[in-house]
Amino acid sequence: MSLLQARGISKRFGGVQAVSALDLDVAEGEVVGLIGPNGAGKTTAFDLLSGFLVPDAGEIRFRGVSLRGRKPHAICALGLARTFQIVRPFPRLSVLDNVLVGALGRHADAATARSRARAVVERVGLGPKAAAPAFGLTLAERKRVELARALATEPALLLLDEVMAGLNPTEIAVLVALIGDINASGVSILLIEHNMRAVMTLSRRIVVLSFGERVAEGSPAAVARHPKVIEAYLGEEYVDGAAPTR
Amino acid sequence: MAVGLSLIFGVMRVVNFAHGDLMVWGMYLAWVLATRGGVDPYASFIVCAAVLFVVGVAIQRGLVQRIVDAPHEMQILLMLGVALVLENTALLVFGPEPHRVRSSLAQSTVWLGPLFVDVARLITFGVAVALTALLSLFLFRTDIGRSIRAAADNTYGALVIGTDVRRVYAVAFGVGAACVGAAGALVAPLVPFQPPTGLQLSVASFNIVIIGGMGSLVGAFAGGLLVSVAESLGAVFLKPSLKELVSFSLLVLILLFRPAGIFGRRAP
Amino acid sequence: MRWAAGAAVALLLALPAFPSVFGSYAVTLFTLIFFYGFLGQSWNVVGGYAGQLSAGHAAFLGVGAYTAAVLSVELGVTPWIGMFAGGGLAAALGALVGYLGFRFGLRGFYFVLLTVALAEMCRIVAANTDAVGGALGYYITFTGNPRQFQFQDPRAYYYIALGLMLAATALVGWLAPRRFGVYLTAIREDERACEAAGVDTFRYKMLAMLLSAFLTGIGGTFYAFYLFSLQPNTVFGVPLSVEIIIRPIVGGAGTVLGPVVGSFILSPLAELSRHYFAQGGWHGAHLIAYGVLLIAVVLFLPDGAWPRLQRALHRRARPAA
Numbered sequence: 001m002s003l004l005q006a007r008g009i010s011k012r013f014g015g016v017q018a019v020s021a022l023d024l025d026v027a028e029g030e031v032v033g034l035i036g037p038n039g040a041g042k043t044t045a046f047d048l049l050s051g052f053l054v055p056d057a058g059e060i061r062f063r064g065v066s067l068r069g070r071k072p073h074a075i076c077a078l079g080l081a082r083t084f085q086i087v088r089p090f091p092r093l094s095v096l097d098n099v100l101v102g103a104l105g106r107h108a109d110a111a112t113a114r115s116r117a118r119a120v121v122e123r124v125g126l127g128p129k130a131a132a133p134a135f136g137l138t139l140a141e142r143k144r145v146e147l148a149r150a151l152a153t154e155p156a157l158l159l160l161d162e163v164m165a166g167l168n169p170t171e172i173a174v175l176v177a178l179i180g181d182i183n184a185s186g187v188s189i190l191l192i193e194h195n196m197r198a199v200m201t202l203s204r205r206i207v208v209l210s211f212g213e214r215v216a217e218g219s220p221a222a223v224a225r226h227p228k229v230i231e232a233y234l235g236e237e238y239v240d241g242a243a244p245t246r
Numbered sequence: 247m248a249v250g251l252s253l254i255f256g257v258m259r260v261v262n263f264a265h266g267d268l269m270v271w272g273m274y275l276a277w278v279l280a281t282r283g284g285v286d287p288y289a290s291f292i293v294c295a296a297v298l299f300v301v302g303v304a305i306q307r308g309l310v311q312r313i314v315d316a317p318h319e320m321q322i323l324l325m326l327g328v329a330l331v332l333e334n335t336a337l338l339v340f341g342p343e344p345h346r347v348r349s350s351l352a353q354s355t356v357w358l359g360p361l362f363v364d365v366a367r368l369i370t371f372g373v374a375v376a377l378t379a380l381l382s383l384f385l386f387r388t389d390i391g392r393s394i395r396a397a398a399d400n401t402y403g404a405l406v407i408g409t410d411v412r413r414v415y416a417v418a419f420g421v422g423a424a425c426v427g428a429a430g431a432l433v434a435p436l437v438p439f440q441p442p443t444g445l446q447l448s449v450a451s452f453n454i455v456i457i458g459g460m461g462s463l464v465g466a467f468a469g470g471l472l473v474s475v476a477e478s479l480g481a482v483f484l485k486p487s488l489k490e491l492v493s494f495s496l497l498v499l500i501l502l503f504r505p506a507g508i509f510g511r512r513a514p
Numbered sequence: 515m516r517w518a519a520g521a522a523v524a525l526l527l528a529l530p531a532f533p534s535v536f537g538s539y540a541v542t543l544f545t546l547i548f549f550y551g552f553l554g555q556s557w558n559v560v561g562g563y564a565g566q567l568s569a570g571h572a573a574f575l576g577v578g579a580y581t582a583a584v585l586s587v588e589l590g591v592t593p594w595i596g597m598f599a600g601g602g603l604a605a606a607l608g609a610l611v612g613y614l615g616f617r618f619g620l621r622g623f624y625f626v627l628l629t630v631a632l633a634e635m636c637r638i639v640a641a642n643t644d645a646v647g648g649a650l651g652y653y654i655t656f657t658g659n660p661r662q663f664q665f666q667d668p669r670a671y672y673y674i675a676l677g678l679m680l681a682a683t684a685l686v687g688w689l690a691p692r693r694f695g696v697y698l699t700a701i702r703e704d705e706r707a708c709e710a711a712g713v714d715t716f717r718y719k720m721l722a723m724l725l726s727a728f729l730t731g732i733g734g735t736f737y738a739f740y741l742f743s744l745q746p747n748t749v750f751g752v753p754l755s756v757e758i759i760i761r762p763i764v765g766g767a768g769t770v771l772g773p774v775v776g777s778f779i780l781s782p783l784a785e786l787s788r789h790y791f792a793q794g795g796w797h798g799a800h801l802i803a804y805g806v807l808l809i810a811v812v813l814f815l816p817d818g819a820w821p822r823l824q825r826a827l828h829r830r831a832r833p834a835a
Binding site for chain 3: 309312317318319320321322323324325326327328329330331332333334335338445446448449452453456485487488490491494497498501502
Binding site for chain 3: 050051052071072073074076077081082083084088089090091092093097100101102104105106108109110113146149150152153
């Protein structure tokens, strides 16, 4: 059952073609990894999918509905939530209030929303810090706040943009477990990630982007061996499998 | 004259409250220099620019720097406070009556082809163009200029490549202040000025920047031209005191139909 | 903390009784405290909670004032009804400014300047429209008729101003924990993140603007029928806008009691300094003080006086914590 279908989406900024005729699918229940070198267009793709940028060309369908012309908040209301590469919790609001904002999108009554928010806060493990203002938290905690806020919007598809960045191995392990848990509860996930171990562990399928184009797609194992992928990350010289002689 | 001003404001791309009031201080400084020192404003504008550069850097270093990480509404309030202080100190020191600077050049006119042109305005225009050219050179060719543009575009990125962002900000602010200081001195002989003029100038420059479009030199030029023409026409056909209404209506129209401005390349 | 709450309640209950005890100067002072507290609270909705700094709120006050005044004098419409017309017109103006500013993402300085430009335009229009008195101003003849919102007894104004302030504060207090209030505080923090979390930022900013403008417009009616004369330069001027915003900012923008606390702090100080400076013939000196105060608040007390006070009181109550 296809949840998200992007066909031929493109975006150009001045002289740079950031994303070029990209096709992307996410099926219900899947975890799809989106990888590629820096500047490959991954975050731009997220911006296009979540409505923060308008595609120059192409169609995006989510749960059968076209996302053309929809503002980000409307797309979130349809069930597509995202996080940001540079984490953006609301600094002066408490953890609970941060998540509350997300929950209010689904429950107009503040009291109901608040109890839902509290449940989500507990689920991501921030229960003890629920009243703390977001600016005082560690990076890992702030990431979980943003994740919780997105979760509180009760999405069908969650777009995670480099959530592991800047975290130490313990924090990463915790987050990987949490994401797996979220997926098990029925939320599909599309994640941009540089941490290969995390991506390989979590994803059922991986899409590789380079210079705005999809260069490979498949299971984690297949993608790891794919010549184009090696070329994209390490350069042509490494494709044959041997390190170049100097 | 408005064109010259708008060029400067447009290129700086940063319109903030205090600019208008700083400019008025430039005017007052020119006045003081003219009446006490007997220096013609067309010579003293360099001094005004220098003094205001220092003032600008001082304001930036002393006040703005402290809250560089604060929520943006705090920065706005800070500049509002500065503007209030500047405007009302001027009121205190110089009184509420309009002042005017006398300049021998302001009286003479010259034939320019079929047109009868004010030498004063000609010089102002010329200097404004020259200053703008200088400013563009500075922003595009020098290292500091490039740093300023980089920091304006992407502060985080600029930090990453090792820019001393604080110094860059201070310089940018100072340069902006210097520009308006010069502008103030240049304009002083042309119009009577009083402390509330600062507010009108800020609003006018805001109009010009939005109408002409941001991020575009041509836009600043065109915007200023359009606004001054429109206002003059307005003064002729409607009551003279309504001319600001004309530019405001223009502003509303632009915002409704072409929010990026006539030549704008990005949203405000 | 108990005793502070108790003291506050006692004060609240005592306020209506004050006029019987106070002399007329004190009554006037408190009337002003309440009135500016009301205006500050109105601004607080859009400026404090939503973080959209408007430095042109005098436009809404002026529009409300002129509307109610003209309706009363020319058409005999009682200001008790006229105030809603004034508020409505002010709200429409707020919608215009909001649309122009929010639709096209005018952020920060640009939005502020837009609001200032608006107030300036209103000033120019009013000064050039002879039908409302032009630059000389519009005058209301004093009849002392309550049906025309005019009262012989200054204590009536005291109660009305108090009522306005309490009503506005209650409204803000009611809205703050609800979706409206929470969304506004989030918008103030980070609009992009709000959009990603499903908040229709444009809609809520507009709503805040409409409410704020409407309330301020109603305040305009009070202003008109308290002072009986409207001058474009005063009513639409920047100094009045500054008076409106400085109290909530000093007291604590984005909090329920901030504007009230701010008004209690600043109004007496403003009156004192105005007297003092006016005697010396120093024009606009109190505005310098305001400017310095703004700078000081931003640098040292960014949350405002009331939150700081709250924290201090909490610490007193729980020294071990």
